[in-house]
Amino acid sequence: MTGFLRRGRVALLAYALLVPAALVVFGVVLYPAGRALVISFFDVDSPFPGAYPFVGLKNYADILTGARFWTAAQHTLYFTLASTTLEVVLGLGLAHLLAAPIRLRWLFRGIVILPWALPTIVNGAMWRWILNAEYGALNALLTQLHVQGDYRSWLGSDPFVALNMVVVADVWKNTSLVAFFLLAGLQTIPGDLLEAARIDGAGPVRAFLRVTLPMLRPTLAAVLVLRIIEAFKVFDIIYVMTGGGPAGGTQTVTFLTYLQAFSAERFSYGAALAYVTVVAILLLALIYLRLLRQQELSVS
Amino acid sequence: MKKNRHVGAHIGALVASILILAPFAWLVITSIAGQTDLLARPLRWWPEHVTLSRYREIFSGAAGGVAAQFRSAMVNSLVVAAGTVLISVSVGIFGGYALARLRFPLRRVTLLSFLVTYMLPPIVLIIPLYLLMARFGLLDTKLGLVIVYCSLATPFALWTMNNFFGSLPVELEEAARVDGCSRLGALIRIILPLARPGIVATVLFVFLLCWDEFLYALIFTSTSDAKTIPVAIAEFTGRNAVDFGLIAAGGVLAAVPPVLLAVVLQRHLLSGLTAGALKA
Numbered sequence: 001m002t003g004f005l006r007r008g009r010v011a012l013l014a015y016a017l018l019v020p021a022a023l024v025v026f027g028v029v030l031y032p033a034g035r036a037l038v039i040s041f042f043d044v045d046s047p048f049p050g051a052y053p054f055v056g057l058k059n060y061a062d063i064l065t066g067a068r069f070w071t072a073a074q075h076t077l078y079f080t081l082a083s084t085t086l087e088v089v090l091g092l093g094l095a096h097l098l099a100a101p102i103r104l105r106w107l108f109r110g111i112v113i114l115p116w117a118l119p120t121i122v123n124g125a126m127w128r129w130i131l132n133a134e135y136g137a138l139n140a141l142l143t144q145l146h147v148q149g150d151y152r153s154w155l156g157s158d159p160f161v162a163l164n165m166v167v168v169a170d171v172w173k174n175t176s177l178v179a180f181f182l183l184a185g186l187q188t189i190p191g192d193l194l195e196a197a198r199i200d201g202a203g204p205v206r207a208f209l210r211v212t213l214p215m216l217r218p219t220l221a222a223v224l225v226l227r228i229i230e231a232f233k234v235f236d237i238i239y240v241m242t243g244g245g246p247a248g249g250t251q252t253v254t255f256l257t258y259l260q261a262f263s264a265e266r267f268s269y270g271a272a273l274a275y276v277t278v279v280a281i282l283l284l285a286l287i288y289l290r291l292l293r294q295q296e297l298s299v300s
Numbered sequence: 301m302k303k304n305r306h307v308g309a310h311i312g313a314l315v316a317s318i319l320i321l322a323p324f325a326w327l328v329i330t331s332i333a334g335q336t337d338l339l340a341r342p343l344r345w346w347p348e349h350v351t352l353s354r355y356r357e358i359f360s361g362a363a364g365g366v367a368a369q370f371r372s373a374m375v376n377s378l379v380v381a382a383g384t385v386l387i388s389v390s391v392g393i394f395g396g397y398a399l400a401r402l403r404f405p406l407r408r409v410t411l412l413s414f415l416v417t418y419m420l421p422p423i424v425l426i427i428p429l430y431l432l433m434a435r436f437g438l439l440d441t442k443l444g445l446v447i448v449y450c451s452l453a454t455p456f457a458l459w460t461m462n463n464f465f466g467s468l469p470v471e472l473e474e475a476a477r478v479d480g481c482s483r484l485g486a487l488i489r490i491i492l493p494l495a496r497p498g499i500v501a502t503v504l505f506v507f508l509l510c511w512d513e514f515l516y517a518l519i520f521t522s523t524s525d526a527k528t529i530p531v532a533i534a535e536f537t538g539r540n541a542v543d544f545g546l547i548a549a550g551g552v553l554a555a556v557p558p559v560l561l562a563v564v565l566q567r568h569l570l571s572g573l574t575a576g577a578l579k580a
Contacts, residue, residue: 011404013483018410021395021454024387028429028451029417035428047431097316100309110563111317114324117562119512121530122551125537126327129544137326140343151341172323184570233421236514240534257423262519267427274424281419 040272045265052268059272069273071248072256075163079252080231083170087227088220090171091178098183116176124240127169131155155242159249162242166250170237174230178223185219186212218292225288229281253277324555331355331548338544354549366536366543370550372524373532376442378557380528381510383446385503388453392502393495395454396461397487401473411462414455422452422515430519442526448516453506460505464498465491500568504561511558529554 040059042052063069098109115123130137133153142148155162189212197207235254238244244251244259251259253273261270330338334349354367361367398404399411429448430439438444468491476486492499514530521527533554536547562569 007403010402010483014398014402014404014407017394017398017402020391021414021458024391024450025414025417025454028447029420029425032425032428032432033420036424039427047434049431093312094316097309097312100306100313102306102309102313106566108313108317109566111320113562113566113569114559115320117508117558118324118555119530119533119558121512121514121533122327122554125533125547125551126323128537129330129548130323130326132544135339135341135343135544137343140341144342172320176320180570229419233423235423236530236534239514239518240537243538254421254423258515261423261427271424271427274421274427277421278419278424281421282416285419 036271036274039268040275042268044267044271047265047267055268059269060276062269063272063276068248068256069253069276072251072253075250076232076234076252076254078163079167079170079234080228082164082167083174083231084224084227086167086171087175087178088224090175091182091223094175094179095182095186098179099186112176112179114176115173116180118173120173120236121240123169123173124237127165127172128155128241131165156246159246162246163250166238166241169241170231170234174227178227181223182216182219185216189215221288221291225284228284232277232281232284327548328552330545331552333545335543335545354543354546355553357546358549358553366546369524369527370529370532370546370553373527373529374553376524376526377511377529377554380442380445380449380526381507383442384449384453384510385506387446388450388457388506389499389502392454392457392461393492393499395458397465397491399458399462400465401470402483411458414458417451418455426516426519429516433520439520440522440526444520445517445526445528448520449510449513452513452516453509456509457502457506460502461495461498464495464501468494497568500565504565504569507561508558511554 041054041056043055043059044052094112098105098112102108118126131139131154133139133151133156136151136154138154139148139151143151154165193211193215194207197211202210233254234252235258238250238252238255239258242250244255254277257270257273257277260266260273329345329347331354332350332352333347334351337344337347337349357365357367358370361371399407433439433444438447472490472494473486476490477483481489512530513528514534517526517528517531518534521531529550533547533550536543536550
């Protein structure tokens with residue numbers, strides 16, 4: 001009986017400690033999340049309250065049968081795959097450099113932190129300036145090195161080139177976060193494990209493949225999921241670098257949602273688009289949890 | 301063999317440093333280069349005219365000008381970030397402790413439901429939130445931004461504090477309770493001081509999150525009353541006749557607080573990530 005009471009008191013304390021956090025989060029999130037879902041079944045075309053027609057799943061049908069969504073989805077997918085792959089591959093290399101016993105290591109770590117701490121919008125504005133068609137530093141560098149004959153437009157003419165430039169800017173910024181994450185993972189690998197591999201005659205490549213990589217798997221999985229979710233939601237760097245152009249060639253799903261909702265005032269279409277993104281992200285998260293579960297099972 | 305590897309690591313670190321520093325260095329050079337230098341072709345890599353006029357303008361330019369808008373945006377960003385850090389880190393500490401140390405029904409579900417909100421893209425919430433904030437007169441106010449940012453940052457603070465408390469030994473707390481401390485007393489007197497590195501890391505992450513946030517600020521603010529630094533910079537970048545040097549100066553100034561914090565708190569950053577990575 002007293003045990004029961006004590007457990008009740010502990011639970012009460014736990015809830016009391018959690019209430020402020022719950023208020024701060026769900027007080028803001030819950031109603032809009034539900035409201036957006038409701039809006040997505042109507043045809044709301046102005047920000048003012050009023051009676052709007054119920055259209056059921058029509059907005060979703062329009063999205064899935066329209067070309068604009070699939071084009072934006074392709075851009076989002078390409079951006080996500082290209083940037084996360086590059087960030088993880090380069091981040092792995094960078095993490096090893098961060099862990100290496102080099103001179104001035106504190107300085108090197110300080111330098112690597114810089115892009116991560118730089119605000120995304122500043123990063124976007126910086127690259128937009130570097131890639132400027134008339135006065136940009138990249139054009140100047142390439143022509144002065146005689147790699148290219150004349151100045152060219154990096155962000156303004158070829159949509160695919162522009163999309164790749166956005167990837168470059170994103171990779172420049174986010175590789176350092178990935179590297180620090182992986183460095184944290186590297187430091188949990190016991191040194192004697194690598195030592196043992198070396199004594200067994202494994203070279204650095206083999207040791208990396210057989211010891212480091214498997215031990216890093218949980219960290220890698222976490223970093224991948226985090227980056228993929230962030231890349232899926234990408235908005236600000238595109239807004240500031242290309243504004244979705246040229247010719248809509250860098251429009252991602254979030255950017256399309258923003259345009260539909262706030263420029264075209266198609267709030268319902270926008271809300272439905274947003275929920276399509278939510279479903280995609282939840283699917284990703286489920287896959288991740290699945291992988292984790294399997295890992296736990298294979299470990300225990 | 302071993303020596304060669306170290307030489308390789310030094311070269312690798314040097315190359316990486318150059319690749320990281322070069323674009324940022326160009327931003328800094330742009331901010332102090334004369335306008336004719338910026339428009340020169342072929343480009344001069346070090347300007348003939350060096351000027352600090354843009355920084356001077358931002359710090360003391362007349363109200364209403366572009367530079368003054370940068371200044372008020374910096375202040376707004378600082379106020380909003382500070383308010384959010386204060387609220388979300390404190391509620392995150394209490395909630396994180398409960399999740400890490402107390403056994404209660406629906407513990408896992410509670411944690412998961414907080415994390416699910418992190419997966420909701422802001423674009424989902426932004427339309428109804430906009431209408432809601434309009435009704436409560438919170439549009440274009442710093443308070444409105446703090447409220448919204450807390451909902452973004454708190455799940456994150458909960459998660460890192462939960463992981464950090466989980467990595468501390470239980471024995472210390474038990475010893476304190478044997479000595480007659482209540483649970484809350486043990487939390488405040490024993491656990492909090494031990495958890496300082498985790499708290500510092502969380503403060504850093506939440507601060508960067510607020511300083512970086514763009515979409516909500518873009519939609520919810522419209523004047524220098526609440527406009528934050530990312531919105532100000534994006535606006536000037538988007539205009540046609542742009543003063544590249546002034547944008548660069550604004551960008552450099554916007555980078556100073558987060559970069560300084562991150563570099564100074566480097567060690568904590570790493571331990572925060574370790575706690576996160578171990579549990580993830």
